[in-house]
Amino acid sequence: MASCASTAAAPAETSYVVPIKSDSEHYPPDGKLRVYRSRTGGNEWEALTKGLPQHDCYVNVLRDAMAVDSLDSCGVYFGTSGGQVYASADAGDTWAPIVRDLPAVLSVEVQTLP
Numbered sequence: 001m002a003s004c005a006s007t008a009a010a011p012a013e014t015s016y017v018v019p020i021k022s023d024s025e026h027y028p029p030d031g032k033l034r035v036y037r038s039r040t041g042g043n044e045w046e047a048l049t050k051g052l053p054q055h056d057c058y059v060n061v062l063r064d065a066m067a068v069d070s071l072d073s074c075g076v077y078f079g080t081s082g083g084q085v086y087a088s089a090d091a092g093d094t095w096a097p098i099v100r101d102l103p104a105v106l107s108v109e110v111q112t113l114p
Contacts, residue, residue: 014038031057032054035049050095075088076088079106
């Protein structure tokens with residue numbers, strides 16, 4: 001059973017989480033970085049992996065290190081304890097690293113312009 005490292009709320013009943021292996025092992029299960037999305041208020045979850053490391057990834061995403069924006073196809077952003085920041089411009093369907101080699105990312109905030 002995975003623990004929740006980070007959560008972010010999005011439009012309506014959509015939520016995002018990044019699981020960790022356990023409360024004592026703060027890294028993704030199986031070393032695969034995944035964001036899970038629920039569009040049903042938590043009743044059903046889908047793994048979002050396209051563009052995220054799927055082997056030997058032992059980073060953590062802290063509770064305040066994930067954010068979503070307010071655009072129609074919401075952007076989702078998160079930072080890791082390894083100093084990477086990942087972004088998705090399509091509600092989590094695809095991901096890309098936008099920053100690497102930072103110190104551990106403790107918090108992510110997002111701003112959109114009118």
